[in-house]
Amino acid sequence: MSREERHLRADAERNRKRLLEAADALFRERGLDVGVAEIADRAGVGRGTLFRNFASKEDLIAAIVVERMREASDRGHGLLDAPDAGEALFDFVGGIVCGHQSDRALFDAVGDTFLSNAEIRDAYSELVETLGALLRRAQEAGVVRRDIGPVDLLMMIKGVCVAAMAFQEADGDITLRALDLVRGALSTAASAQPLRGRTLTVEDLDRALPARDHAVPADSGTSSEPRAVNTG
Amino acid sequence: MSREERHLRADAERNRKRLLEAADALFRERGLDVGVAEIADRAGVGRGTLFRNFASKEDLIAAIVVERMREASDRGHGLLDAPDAGEALFDFVGGIVCGHQSDRALFDAVGDTFLSNAEIRDAYSELVETLGALLRRAQEAGVVRRDIGPVDLLMMIKGVCVAAMAFQEADGDITLRALDLVRGALSTAASAQPLRGRTLTVEDLDRALPARDHAVPADSGTSSEPRAVNTG
DNA sequence: ACCTGAACACCGTTCAAGT
DNA sequence: ACCTGAACACCGTTCAAGT
Numbered sequence: 001m002s003r004e005e006r007h008l009r010a011d012a013e014r015n016r017k018r019l020l021e022a023a024d025a026l027f028r029e030r031g032l033d034v035g036v037a038e039i040a041d042r043a044g045v046g047r048g049t050l051f052r053n054f055a056s057k058e059d060l061i062a063a064i065v066v067e068r069m070r071e072a073s074d075r076g077h078g079l080l081d082a083p084d085a086g087e088a089l090f091d092f093v094g095g096i097v098c099g100h101q102s103d104r105a106l107f108d109a110v111g112d113t114f115l116s117n118a119e120i121r122d123a124y125s126e127l128v129e130t131l132g133a134l135l136r137r138a139q140e141a142g143v144v145r146r147d148i149g150p151v152d153l154l155m156m157i158k159g160v161c162v163a164a165m166a167f168q169e170a171d172g173d174i175t176l177r178a179l180d181l182v183r184g185a186l187s188t189a190a191s192a193q194p195l196r197g198r199t200l201t202v203e204d205l206d207r208a209l210p211a212r213d214h215a216v217p218a219d220s221g222t223s224s225e226p227r228a229v230n231t232g
Numbered sequence: 233m234s235r236e237e238r239h240l241r242a243d244a245e246r247n248r249k250r251l252l253e254a255a256d257a258l259f260r261e262r263g264l265d266v267g268v269a270e271i272a273d274r275a276g277v278g279r280g281t282l283f284r285n286f287a288s289k290e291d292l293i294a295a296i297v298v299e300r301m302r303e304a305s306d307r308g309h310g311l312l313d314a315p316d317a318g319e320a321l322f323d324f325v326g327g328i329v330c331g332h333q334s335d336r337a338l339f340d341a342v343g344d345t346f347l348s349n350a351e352i353r354d355a356y357s358e359l360v361e362t363l364g365a366l367l368r369r370a371q372e373a374g375v376v377r378r379d380i381g382p383v384d385l386l387m388m389i390k391g392v393c394v395a396a397m398a399f400q401e402a403d404g405d406i407t408l409r410a411l412d413l414v415r416g417a418l419s420t421a422a423s424a425q426p427l428r429g430r431t432l433t434v435e436d437l438d439r440a441l442p443a444r445d446h447a448v449p450a451d452s453g454t455s456s457e458p459r460a461v462n463t464g
Numbered sequence: 465a466c467c468t469g470a471a472c473a474c475c476g477t478t479c480a481a482g483t
Numbered sequence: 484a485c486c487t488g489a490a491c492a493c494c495g496t497t498c499a500a501g502t
Contacts, residue, residue: 012466035494046468051496148413155399155410159391167387170436173429178387180427181380185417189424195412197405204402244485267475278487283477 016053018043024064031104032061062117068106069123072096076130086143089134093157094179100161101175107165125202128154145191149199156182248285250275256296263336264293294349300338301355304328308362318375321366325389326411332393333407339397357434360386377423381431388414 007013022042026034036057040047054060075095082088100107132150139146160182164175184190239245254274258266268289272279286292307327314320332339364382371378392414396407403409416422 009465015467036496037494047495048468048497049466052466057495151399152409152413155395155406156391156413158395158398159388162394163387163390166390167383167432167437170432170439171429174387174432177384177427177429177431180425180429181384181388181417184422184425184427185413187422187424190416190419190422192419192421193412193416195409195416197403197409197412200399200402200406205399207402241484247486268477269475279476280478280487281485284485289476 012053015043015045015049019045019050019053019060020063020067023060027061027064028103036060059117062120065106066119066123068099068103069120069127072099073123073126073130076127076134080133080137085134085137085141089138089144090179090183092131092134093153093182096157097160097164097175097179101164101168107161121206124205128202142188144186145188147191147195147199148186149201151200151202151205153186156185244285247275247277247281251277251282251285251292252295252299255292259293259296260335268292291349294352297338298351298355300331300335301352301359304331305355305358305362308359308366312365312369317366317369317373321370321376322411322415324363324366325385325414328389329392329396329407329411333396333400339393353438356437360434374420376418377420379423379427379431380418381433383432383434383437385418388417 019039023039026039026042036050037047039060040050043050050060054063072095076092079088079092082091128150131153135144135148135150135153138144160175160178163178167174251271255271258271258274268282269279271292272282275282282292286295304327308324311320311324314323360382363385367376367380367382367385370376392407392410395410399406
C-alpha cells in the first residue's frame, strides 16, 4: 500500500505522463480555463482517462503545482551553501516570483482553496522549511531582521506575485521594484518598530486548515477500486 | 446622452437596485460562484432581467466592486485633514485591507482581468489619486520614504489582502502583522538602499491596459437599443 | 486493468412570447 | 419599455460498453 510504488500498466503510465505534459503546456499558454476536452485531445486520450488519473480538474492542477513547489524546494536546498547568505535568500525569493509570472497555473492556483489539498500542503510545508533555513542563515549574517519567520516572508512573496502579475504589462521592471520593497521591509533597519502578532509555523497552518481527506463518504468502500490513485 | 441621467421606468429602477442588493449579500456570504439563477430569485426577478441590466455576470460583479472603490475613496478624502498624516495614511490602508477580508466579491475581483472594465478603471484611478494625496502628506511629514508613489503602495496593499485572506484562519492577528511589515517597508529607515525601476502613474496603467470599450463588433448598431446600459 | 465517447448535470446567456 | 422562463451552449464529470 505504499503510495509511491503502485505500478501501473505501461500504457497507463504513459497516458498519465502525457496528460500532465499536455495540461502543463496548455495552462502556461492560456491559463487555467482551458477545457479538459482539449487537454485530453492534446494528450491523445479520451476524456474518461483524464478522470481516471485525476479525480477532478482541480486535482490535475494540483499535481502540476506540487511539481513546481518541489522544484523550488530543490533550488532552495542548492543555495544553502552559497557564500553570501543574504544574496542566496533573495535569489531564491526572486526565482519564486519569476516562476509565478511565467506560469499562470502556478499563479492562479495559489489561493486559499488549494491549500486544502493534502499533497499541496505537504509540498508547501517542505517549501516553508527550505525557506526557513535560508532565512535563518541571512538572519545570522545580520542582514535580515530577526523577528520574522518563513511564513511572514511567504506572505510578502505571495503579495509580490499578485502585484507583479497585475502590473507587469505596465512596466516590466515592476517585479524588481516590488522585490526591492520586500527587501527593505526585511532589512534590520526597518525593524525599529516591533511587529504585532507572532510568526506562524507550519503546525499553525495545519491546524487552521483541516485536511478533508478522511472525510470520504461511507459508501465509497463498495466500489471495487479507488478511481484517482494520484501516485507520484 | 449623459450616462448618469437616463431615467428608467420605476419598476426597472427598483429591479436593478434589488439585483445589486441580492448579489451583494450572496457574494459576501458565499463568494463569487453563486449562480445567477439564485441571485435573480433572491431579487424576485427573472433571469432575463438580470442580463438586461448587466451585460454579464462579470459586469454585475464589476458594478459592486466600483461601489466599494468609490466608498473607499470617500473615506480617504475624509482623512485628508486628520492631524497625524502618518496615522491617517495607515488607517486608510488598514481599512482597505479589512474591507477585502469581509467581502469576498471585492477580494476575488481584484485580479488583472477586471481592470479591463472601463468603470472599474475610472474608480481605480480615483482611488490612486486619493491614496496619493494621503501618501504625499505622510511623506511631507517625514514618516514615509519619499521614493515611492501610490501605485507602489497599492501593490503592497494588494499583496497584504491576498496573504491575509489565505492565512486569516490560522491567526486572526496576521493582518495586523502584515500591515506592520508594510509600514516597516514604507518607513524612511528602510530607504537606505534605493529601489530599482520607477513608480507607476495612472497614465502608465491606462497605456498598458487598453480599454476594450470601443471594440464593439460592427453589427451592434443594428439592434434597436443597447442592452446593458450600466447607469449609476 | 484500462480505455473510450456518448450522456448527464450544471450554469451563464439568449430570445420569443407576454404585459 | 420592460419582464419572464423555456431553450441553448458550454464544460466538468460519469458510466456502460468495449478491448
